[in-house]
Amino acid sequence: MRHHLLGLVVCVAAVPARCAAQSYLGVGADFGIVVPRGEWRQTYGQALQSGVRLEAASKGGLLLSLRGDVLFGNTLKVDPIAGLRTDVGILGDESDRARPVDVPLRARGYSIAALLGYQSVLGAHKLGWRAMAGPAYTTHKIRIQDDATLTTSNLRAEYKHGYDRLAGGFGVYGEGGMIYTQADRQVTFFLVATVSVIGSRPLRSTQFDLGAAAPGNGTDVGLGFKVGFTTALLRPGGVSEAEDIYY
Numbered sequence: 001m002r003h004h005l006l007g008l009v010v011c012v013a014a015v016p017a018r019c020a021a022q023s024y025l026g027v028g029a030d031f032g033i034v035v036p037r038g039e040w041r042q043t044y045g046q047a048l049q050s051g052v053r054l055e056a057a058s059k060g061g062l063l064l065s066l067r068g069d070v071l072f073g074n075t076l077k078v079d080p081i082a083g084l085r086t087d088v089g090i091l092g093d094e095s096d097r098a099r100p101v102d103v104p105l106r107a108r109g110y111s112i113a114a115l116l117g118y119q120s121v122l123g124a125h126k127l128g129w130r131a132m133a134g135p136a137y138t139t140h141k142i143r144i145q146d147d148a149t150l151t152t153s154n155l156r157a158e159y160k161h162g163y164d165r166l167a168g169g170f171g172v173y174g175e176g177g178m179i180y181t182q183a184d185r186q187v188t189f190f191l192v193a194t195v196s197v198i199g200s201r202p203l204r205s206t207q208f209d210l211g212a213a214a215p216g217n218g219t220d221v222g223l224g225f226k227v228g229f230t231t232a233l234l235r236p237g238g239v240s241e242a243e244d245i246y247y
Contacts, residue, residue, distance in 0.1 A: 022057070022059060022185045022232075022235060023057055023058050023059045023235065023236055024055075024056070024057050024185075024232035024233075024234065024235045024236075025055075025056045025232070025233055025234040025235075026054075026055050026056075026057075026230045026231050026232040026233050026234075027052070027053065027054055027055070027230065027231060027233060028052070028053045028055055028188075028228055028229055028230030028231065029050075029051065029052050029053070029228055029229065030050070030051050030052075030053070030190075030226040030227065030228025030229075031048070031049070031050045031051075031226065031227060031228065032048070032049050032050075032194065032224050032225050032226030032227060032228075033046060033047070033048060033049065033224050033225060034046070034047050034048075034049045034071060034194065034196075034222045034223070034224035035222070035223050035224055036220070036221070036222055037221035037222065037223060038197075038218065038219045038220050038221035039200065039218030039219060039220055040140070040200075040218075040220035040221060040222065041077075042077060042078075043076065043077055043078050043142070043165055044073060044075065044076060044077065044107045044140065045073060045075025045076065045077060045107070046073060046075060047071050047072060047073025047075070047107050047109070048071070048072055048073060049069050049070070049071045049194075049224060049226065050069065050070055050072075051067055051068055051069035051070065051111075051226075051228075052067065052068060053065050053066065053067035053068075053228075053230065054066045054067075055230050057119065061118050061119050061120050062116075062117075062118060063115070063116065063117040063118060063119055063130065063132055064115070064116055065114075065115040065116075065117070065132060066112075066113075066114055066115075067112070067113050067115065068110070068111065068112045068113075069109075069110070069111040069112075070108075070109070070110060071107070071108065071109030071110070071111065071140065072106065072107065072108055072109075073106065073107035074106055074107070075107065076105050076106075076107060076142060078142075078165070079105065080105075080142060080163040080164070080165060080207065080208075080209045080210075081103065081105075081144065081155070081163050081209070082209070083209055084155070103144060103145065103155060104145050105142055105143070105144060105145070106142070106143040106145060107140065107142065107143070108140065108141055108142075108143040109138060109139060109140035109141070110138070110139050110140075111136055111137065111138040111139075111173070111196070112136065112137055113134055113135065113136035113137075113173040114134045114135060114136075115132040115133060115134040115173070115174075115175075116132065116133070116134050117130060117131050117132025117133065117176075118130065118131060118132075119131075119179060121179070121181055126180055126181045126182070127178065127179070127180055128178070128179045128180075128181070129176070129177065129178055129179060130176065130177065130179050130190060130192070131174070131175070131176035131177075132174065132175055132176070133172060133173065133174035133175075134172070134173065134174075135170065135171075135172060135173075136170070136171055136172060136173035136196060136198065137168065137169070137170050137171075138168055138169070138171065138196065138198045138200070138220065139166065139167070139168030139203065140165075140166075140167060140168065140200075140220070141164040141165055141166040141167070142163070142164045142165045143164070144160045144163060144164060159208075161204055162204070162206065162207055162208035162209075163207060163208060163209060164204070165204075165207065166202070166203045166204050167200045167201060167202050167203055167220075168198070168200055168201070168203055169198050169199045169200040169201050169220075170198070170199060171196060171197045171198035171199055171220075172196070172197055173194070173195070173196040174194070174195050174196075175192040175193065175194045175195075175226065176192055176193060177190060177191050177192030177193055177225075178190065178191050178192075179191075185232070185235075186231060186232055187229055187230070187231045187232075188229060188230050188231075189227075189228070189229045190226075190227070190228055190229070190230075191225070191226075191227050192225065192226050193223075193224070193225050194222070194223070194224045194225060194226055195221075195222070195223055195224075196220075196221065196222040197219065197220075197221050198219070198220040198221075198222075199217070199218075199219060199220075200217070200218055200219070200220045201216075201217045202216065202217075
């Protein structure tokens with residue numbers, strides 16, 4: 001036992017960079033902001049992004065991650081149902097009194113990616129960096145939310161698809177930034193900048209307000225940042241092996 005404790009002390013004091021490399025299989029979650037650019041910003045404004053990930057790391061610092069994100073926002077730059085509104089900007093329900101119907105519009109999106117990268121911890125300070133990139137698939141649309149108490153025949157479920165601007169496609173996603181690990185390497189926190197470039201195309205045959213499939217093919221770019229963590233569920237070999245401590 002004393003030998004192991006001595007080894008840990010030597011590891012931190014003499015060669016901390018080598019000690020920082022640990023293999024693990026873990027899960028994580030993150031939250032952040034994304035700012036649309038390219039064709040994407042013609043329809044949407046700034047949005048939030050929240051995701052989960054499955055992550056594996058080798059002792060050499062190699063990272064492999066499968067992640068999925070949900071994007072949600074309240075800022076839109078178009079109103080596809082403007083033609084259904086009255087002169088004062090409201091919709092009427094199906095009654096003779098034509099009571100105003102509250103139909104808010106929201107931005108929604110989904111993204112999945114497989115990432116390959118590298119991370120390094122700067123010894124006993126427990127600070128380090130990571131960078132990952134890989135192929136991704138992203139979709140986004142305008143979510144037309146129903147009024148909780150009233151309905152309108154123009155916005156029943158089968159008609160909403162004709163206004164939602166659903167689009168998506170394949171591209172690349174990358175992230176890079178700082179990490180901080182706990183002393184036992186069980187949990188790693190990160191703050192990263194993110195970028196995605198997607199070649200999108202319309203996924204509906206037509207949009208009623210435009211009389212055509214929209215938006216057209218284009219390049220959707222998203223810039224943002226995330227804060228999150230990963231926690232190790234499985235660490236093959238642990239940190240008690242002699243080669244991990246003394247090498």
